[in-house]
Amino acid sequence: MSFQIRTRADSADKHTADVNTLIYYKGKLYSGADDGKIMSWEEDLRKITEVKAHVTTVLCLAGSSDNLFSCSNDGNIKKWSLTDLQEQGTLFTQKDGEIYRLVATNGTLYSSDEQGVVRVHEGDVIKNIFNLLEPLREVIVLGNFLYTVRDLDLVITEMKDNGNFQTAKSFNGRAPACLAGDYLCFSSRGGKDIIIHENNPENEFKPVAEVKDAHTMIINSLVGVKTSSGAVLYSAGWDKIIKKWKIENGACTLVGSVDSEMVVNVLTNGEKGEIYAGGSDGHIIRVDDM
Template sequence: FWKQERIYIIIMKVSVEADNKDKHEFDVNFLLYAKEKLYSAADDGKIKVWTPDLKLLGEVQAHPCSVFSLAASEDTLYSSSNDGTVKAWSLDDLKEKKTLLNEPNFEFWRVAWNNGYLYVGDDQGNIRVYNNEEYYGIMNIAEPVKDMAVDGHILFTANLDIIVTDVKLQGKNLQSINRINICGKAPITLAGNTLCFTNREGRDIIVHEKDDDKKWKELAQLKGAHELIINTLAGGFRDGKVHLFSGGWDKNVKAWIIQNNKIENKGSCDVGFTVNALVLGDDGIVYAAGENGNMVQIDAK
């Protein structure tokens, strides 16, 4: 990052592209960065693992069809698919550990891991919860789980609404309380003390407080953040600022700073393909992936 007086600019450029021979055959749906490795999941049913500079380390034919989502604990990678399964893999070498779920009548669109609990969201609005890979309970939020994020005992899900659920993780039985529904849609991401998502049309960015005491109130909204639909958001907190990155059908990855109840554009990078997935790496690196297996490393400093 370059800082001069009150000016804050993020210089964005593609620094590395995945080699054509190593890429996924079809669209990439999800990226995960864990323990200095990048994991990708795609419509070819494969999970691939990469070095931070996009050198292929290994791959596995995880599912016979699309892999929609990945999540990681300290030593295990979880994958979900439209084949009705959720599987567990060794985070180190992608060796299969077990099939956690096998329900052919469901498509499992999202998995998320937090503090020993695995959350599995499906196309019928169910969220199954596992405690250390043991089934703990199920709840239904009445709409498909297109995207999901977890912060402690608060679960955020999204499809055509942002649903905030308080999940009770004590006792033998799972209990949950719906706290609020917010007008918006997937994708969502948690960035610093904020909850970020898009409007129903998918081109505006909306930011709310990520705080129960503050009733998740709206902080900012930016109309026309992208010319076309936003497919993915990724955010974090660094240098005392909330950073947000967005990407979608217009083939641009954009950088934003959220401060003083405003969403400020700080940079943009044309990657040349429709962006389906973003994830933050180390030291100002952003990874983008999507159409036809394309994957790039972006310097955002």
């Protein structure tokens, strides 16, 4: 099977600036970019609609129930209707600061800001606040564990009630990071290597593999997919190459690659095995195994 580009967003439809965030949610792709817009797309990258969501950069999107949430360096978290991208209100405003990341899981929304504060939102109420003291480019939530990283260390935090928390483990590394099945994957501090650990607190997140010089330039995005035989990892970044890796038997093996012809800022996966990539100058592509 070949790993290749299936389609690109039409140049007349795409964002006018770099794409920073992509999510595939309930059968549609949603994108946010430096032009302050959110766009929704069919699976084949035919644009459905767009909205000027923020006055500045859209940094992250998350979907929960029938809503889409967006955050920006304008300090706002906004809520949108999935069906038509109509604004449903501002959930939270961080004065004099940026909201970097959003994660939605089990009806709860998590947000992180440039001061390293992670907030737990339930509806319009902030249920908990975890002050992790450094800006967080990547935030992953699984159960009561919080995975955070920017430039120096990936930190795994066990969240407790009433805002209490305890560091479970930390590793040298930097964003991006992702979960791929039973594995925790992230970049080295140099930005070109891929590091893989078991995602298992019982064995202290044991190291599995490290791929030296996985890319020739800094990696900007990692996406993991669980398979029947193990896990698949996708990586991309400044070298414009999207790579597919298979993780099994203590090794991470390259099984496919494609030249995206753009600096890739973000990857996300669809529900049929497809991968979407967003990057420089508003470009979005779909990559399939054919």
